[in-house]
Amino acid sequence: TAHAATANGGDVIANLFEWNWKSVGQECTTVLGPKGYGAVQVAPPGDSIRLSNGTHPWWDVYQPVGYDLNSRMGTEAQFAAMVTACHNAGVKVYADAVINHTAGANQTSTDSYGGASFNPSTYTYAGIGYDRSSFHDYPATCPNAGNTINDWNSAQQVQECQLVSLSDLYTEKDDVRSKIAGYLNKLEGYGVDGFRVDAAKHIAQADMAAILAKVDDTRWGGRPYVYQEVIPGGSGQLAPSAFEGNGSVLEFTYAHKLKDQFTGNIANLRTFGQSWGLEPSDKSAVMVTNHDLERDNSTLTYKDGSRYVLAHIFELAWGYGTPQVYSGFRFTTNDDSPPADAHGYVTDTDCSSGAWNCTDRDQGIANMVGWHNAAKGQSVANWWDNGNNAIAFSRGSAAWVAINNSGSAVTQTFSTGLAAGTYCDVIHGAPASGGTCSGPAVTVGSSGQATVTVGAGDSVALYGKGTSCTS
Numbered sequence: 001t002a003h004a005a006t007a008n009g010g011d012v013i014a015n016l017f018e019w020n021w022k023s024v025g026q027e028c029t030t031v032l033g034p035k036g037y038g039a040v041q042v043a044p045p046g047d048s049i050r051l052s053n054g055t056h057p058w059w060d061v062y063q064p065v066g067y068d069l070n071s072r073m074g075t076e077a078q079f080a081a082m083v084t085a086c087h088n089a090g091v092k093v094y095a096d097a098v099i100n101h102t103a104g105a106n107q108t109s110t111d112s113y114g115g116a117s118f119n120p121s122t123y124t125y126a127g128i129g130y131d132r133s134s135f136h137d138y139p140a141t142c143p144n145a146g147n148t149i150n151d152w153n154s155a156q157q158v159q160e161c162q163l164v165s166l167s168d169l170y171t172e173k174d175d176v177r178s179k180i181a182g183y184l185n186k187l188e189g190y191g192v193d194g195f196r197v198d199a200a201k202h203i204a205q206a207d208m209a210a211i212l213a214k215v216d217d218t219r220w221g222g223r224p225y226v227y228q229e230v231i232p233g234g235s236g237q238l239a240p241s242a243f244e245g246n247g248s249v250l251e252f253t254y255a256h257k258l259k260d261q262f263t264g265n266i267a268n269l270r271t272f273g274q275s276w277g278l279e280p281s282d283k284s285a286v287m288v289t290n291h292d293l294e295r296d297n298s299t300l301t302y303k304d305g306s307r308y309v310l311a312h313i314f315e316l317a318w319g320y321g322t323p324q325v326y327s328g329f330r331f332t333t334n335d336d337s338p339p340a341d342a343h344g345y346v347t348d349t350d351c352s353s354g355a356w357n358c359t360d361r362d363q364g365i366a367n368m369v370g371w372h373n374a375a376k377g378q379s380v381a382n383w384w385d386n387g388n389n390a391i392a393f394s395r396g397s398a399a400w401v402a403i404n405n406s407g408s409a410v411t412q413t414f415s416t417g418l419a420a421g422t423y424c425d426v427i428h429g430a431p432a433s434g435g436t437c438s439g440p441a442v443t444v445g446s447s448g449q450a451t452v453t454v455g456a457g458d459s460v461a462l463y464g465k466g467t468s469c470t471s
């Protein structure tokens with residue numbers, strides 16, 4: 001069955017949104033592997049349209065025009081080198097798979113980043129072998145002229161009409177399924193370990209199952225990890241739970257509720273879980289935000305400062321679902337391109353330039369990945385809150401965290417669940433190394449008590465064997 005664990009024991013996914021392949025590979029080697037991340041999610045690796053107006057919006061990569069791997073993020077050879085570099089660092093690679101559609105039928109550009117030959121207005125994609133018959137169309141499949149989705153509660157319309165005018169693949173057809181599976185197998189052939197399935201809600205479950213049945217599930221000793229983009233709101237066949245036979249689902253409710261609490265009172269998070277309407281933990285790919293949500297104001301984003309960081313720390317500590325850390329680029333308007341050259345090819349990520357948000361490198365968040373891995377299998381215990389935006393809890397006796405989302409420092413004697421000893425605070429310094437902490441040390445007494453001050457908008461996190469560390 002599908003699984004998210006990796007060679008280094010971790011399951012945390014770093015979502016490096018629209019980082020180019022060279023930069024992803026370097027990040028795996030220098031940050032993600034050493035910090036214990038289990039996987040990296042990369043942008044759609046296939047060829048896509050390049051709009052002719054020269055603005056290169058980030059979303060042109062969601063308009064596939066070819067299944068070769070020359071894209072905005074680099075060449076096929078650079079893609080292959082990235083996967084190898086990540087694997088060598090113990091990090092799996094999950095690709096964003098845009099398989100519900102090709103380019104917009106409303107687009108006129110015939111230019112792409114990788115040189116594919118296609119014409120969106122006539123639904124011809126010569127390199128793949130798609131023609132008009134490869135797509136759903138009014139009136140045979142979609143009941144609405146113009147192929148628009150008018151009724152979002154109708155599975156037929158959601159799955160056989162066009163999402164924002166994107167040419168909707170006829171996924172009931174065996175040859176269409178084979179072409180999509182061929183693309184996924186090509187990625188798997190380069191070592192890709194899993195797929196974020198874009199617009200999964202718009203593909204009938206039976207079609208997705210038939211596509212996955214054509215994907216090689218023996219190469220890695222199990223099926224690739226599949227997590228599907230299913231925006232909640234639909235019922236029956238369109239509910240997130242209806243897609244779980246094919247894999248996990250991205251947890252949008254998780255992201256929305258986290259924003260509610262971090263802009264309200266995080267003491268409420270004591271019961272955060274399935275009773276809040278979340279999908280089961282083992283089916284949930286949880287997130288603080290993603291590239292769509294950071295643009296629609298429905299979640300916390302990098303613009304929220306300490307709350308954004310604290311929400312990631314909570315996510316990594318809480319142990320619900322398979323967590324993601326989101327690292328994208330800064331934007332002013334919703335269409336802004338990532339930093340790119342004159343032709344739209346994404347340039348190397350420079351975390352010090354101010355153009356990127358390298359959330360995966362934030363000291364506290366990056367060290368919480370190791371905390372998360374150490375806490376694996378341990379239940380939440382020793383919950384504490386002050387009713388006013390400050391919380392603390394342990395994961396069994398393995399790890400302890402305090403999160404202060406309020407505007408003033410909190411000093412408290414906590415029950416940490418940890419064995420007596422001295423521990424490094426991994427939010428403000430490195431994990432213990434050679435018996436010393438690079439940041440503050442916290443002493444836990446014989447009854448597991450520790451007196452700690454947690455700054456406003458800050459956190460403190462301890463794990464590991466507390467033996468003879470000094471600050």
Ligand code: LAG
Nearest residue numbers: 059060062063104106107164165166198199200229292
């Ligand atoms: C997704 N998941 O289901 C992606 O997460 C989301 O980012 C994608 O939309 C969408 N589904 C299709 O893959 C993005 C932009 C859209 C953009 C679309 C295609 O949010 O705004 O649509 O990618 O590039 C754009 C224009 C539309 C136009 C369409 C087709 O905004 O006005 O109709 O292109 O030409």
Ligand code: CA
Nearest residue numbers: 159168202203
């Ligand atoms: Ca569809």
